[in-house]
Amino acid sequence: MLLSDPNTHNANLRGLGLIALKQAATNASDISEFIKTKLNDPNVDPEVQDGASDCLEFYIDAAEQLEDSVSAQISKAYKDVETWVNVAVSDSKSCDVALTGYDSVLGNKSEVFRWLCETALTINKMLVNKKKH
Numbered sequence: 001m002l003l004s005d006p007n008t009h010n011a012n013l014r015g016l017g018l019i020a021l022k023q024a025a026t027n028a029s030d031i032s033e034f035i036k037t038k039l040n041d042p043n044v045d046p047e048v049q050d051g052a053s054d055c056l057e058f059y060i061d062a063a064e065q066l067e068d069s070v071s072a073q074i075s076k077a078y079k080d081v082e083t084w085v086n087v088a089v090s091d092s093k094s095c096d097v098a099l100t101g102y103d104s105v106l107g108n109k110s111e112v113f114r115w116l117c118e119t120a121l122t123i124n125k126m127l128v129n130k131k132k133h
Helices: 006-010 013-039 046-074 078-098 109-132
Strands: none
Touching (some): 013 109, 046 078, 046 109, 078 109
């Protein structure tokens, strides 16, 4: 996923961290838009719509957490990055709970989102370790 960004090739570790955070934020926004289409589909089961409504809120929050993480990364507030990305991951897991029994609604979108977040967290951890040395 990181290689899909043309800036990856010339990026240092901090730059890769920013790219990963931005990709995760974009992914959260894309999932939010996908969920909105489900909410507007009259053929979707009302129980699914209830879960999807909760998911929409969770992914909107996740996107906001990740946008805050980008700002924190820029100012080298790595502990804040870790906190906010973990909140975004929790939001995604809460969405999964809201859609329990309806896993096909999001397909593998939640897993991809969490993978992007884990990538950002791994890079962030490397930056913290680099800062200590």
